[in-house]
Amino acid sequence: MSVWDELTGQSEAIDVFRAAASGAAAPVDHTATHASTGSGAMTHSWLITGPPGSGRSNLAYAFAAALLCRNGGCGVCADCRQVAARTHPDLAVLSTDRVIISIEEVRTLVSSSQYSPSVSRYRVMVIEDADRMAERTSNVLLKALEEPPERTVWILCAPSEADLLPTVRSRVRSVRLRVPSATDVAGLLERRDGVEPQTAVRAAREAQSHIGMAHRLATNVDARQRRASTLSVALGIRSVPDAIMGAARLLELAKADAEAITEERDAEERESTLRSLGVEPGQAVPAALRSQVKTLEEDQKRRATRSLRDGIDRILVDLLSLYRDALLIQLGAGLELINVAIQGELDALAERTEPAETLAVMDAIAIARRRISHNVTPALSLEAMLITLTHSTNRKATP
Template sequence: MSLWEGLTGQAEAIAILQAAASSSALGSTEVSSMTHSWLITGPPGSGRSNIAYAFAAALLGTRGDETEESVYKQVIARTHPDLGVLSTEAVSFAIVDVRKLVASSYYSPSVGHYRVMIIEDADRMAERTSNVLLKALEEPPPRTVWILCAPSEADLIPTIRSRVRSVRLRTPAIEDVAQLLQDRDGVAPDIALRAAREAQSHIGMAHRLATNSDARERRERTLTTALEIRSVSDAVIAAATLLELSQGDAKALTEDRDDKERESTLRSLGVEPGGTIPPGLRVQIKNLEEDQKRRAKRSLRDGIDRIMVDLLSLYRDILLTQIGAPGELINLSILNNINSVAARTTPVATLAIMDGIAEARRRIESNVSPALAMEAMLVKVAVSGRGA
């Protein structure tokens, strides 16, 4: 099994990382392609984390008797003794977690040549938290490699950017993502192509749309709800509908996992399903519930943002139709509706709506109430779009 299998459309980035891993295996201090800190950037769904783990496996497999496949399995399972991983399902990282990872980065490798530390979503570090990491990047141990993942270099503070080597991923082609869904998940070609197009090449979302009918239905309802807005009162009702859809999407992603986590925790504590939790063990359950609440909050925000992205794709299609610009439409399944709205509205109105959606995303990111932000956004749809 290749470490880099399934990393669709990232040949240039893979070549850079393969060369670095190969040069590190030579043990030569004269080879300049390897460095102690890396930043992997790319748009959502481009595979930042996947390529980070593949690179980690390549580095950890440069010495020792383990096969490349064995090391990769350990890395993916996060059980390799020389691998440290920090990820969060909350809105931001806790500074104490970053401090723990930094402290562990000073341990010597136990079985390999390197100790590899991965931070997923490094853009979720506040400035104070980033400064904790900065000290480790300024004076790194000789055999520790840091791999950070973020959407762009601008998402990290300048002092960290100046101490990492950046590798940029590109948005995979729709055809490449569709082919991946067919080969990896056994999805029919027509469904795979539609999912890849509507997900705008986001591999994870394309997989979900291709394999989950509820996800496809929620997306269709999102677009239909926006197209049916005719007045300000419609906009207020539509905002409530879209918020309900995002809550349903978030619940679908977290509910089953939460139940399994609770069951597993109770089992590990020796409590039978449905049994009474002893007072001395309730703090563990409370901590688990707090973690799940933080994850649910992030999942809801991610679900709302997915709705915004889908709406942007809708009005992008309407604008392209209005101005006759070249380019394939994303939402071909509702082409008649797109043509109808494009005919009765103007490009200026469509651009105003798109600006309103972008503004709503910024407001929600700044902790404005999602309900208020969505209402303001959809009122602009009613006013600017005049029925769009």
């Protein structure tokens, strides 16, 4: 067993990081940022890019464990377990559940990067979702990347290189991940989570190889029901009133999904915070400690906003898969469908629309995703999208 075993579909990238970790005993090459990804040379700053669900952060922490572990990432020692728990003394992590990473958070991380390693060869700094930094915030990080301490290694994660400033990109070595195959993701669910093969394959396919979402669909009945309800809403729309009601229903589903994800985590965080402050369960929070609890609650509210936006986007991705399947049927492409479980409904949808109308609906879904990402009211965005759907599905006249 090793830290690389739970990664899937990224053999080329794993080879790069495994080779770098193996040679990490040598001095860090601060000039190797533009070396090819096939090189095994170690450098002080890395950027892992890839689509959502490709396993960017998983690979980042596997590499961190390989650098901090005395056995090169065995996966079972104290160092590897501490990295997995994000508690290793030489690992610093910056992740956010909010829309952006604040400049104060980056300044704190940059300051801690100046410390020497305490128990390992390196001090490893991981920034998940590095694309969520504003330009001013990125410039704070840039200074740390330009003049890093000898034994500090930065690992940034982002969807693409274009999401970061050119000056930051020039200071890192980029390793691109690809979308893993549904077969690879299903195999991971079977091996790691003990999911039945049939359930694993369906979850991987319906999640479109998004590893985190595939895990949720395979292990959470409510998540599967939410997805089925989403497709059912879209398939039942025939008129503008249907579209208005459908938009409300989709928003309701997104809220329920977001609450399910955050509720348990919020409770655990509050309990952990109160415990660390010395407050027993059920005990009133002393006045002197209320400001710290209030800060936690404010962070959780901001995270809830991000979770709702992510939940709406998941719904739109599911709808996009529905019309993608219908288009493939209309064109007779012969490619594998995502929503095989509702083949009959897909056939009926493809029959009552033309390919041009199906494409128009897919465009409307893409526009809705952009609008919501730019803070347009979700209800209005969803209504506009579904009204486009009614125009398209009713355009094909019945003889």
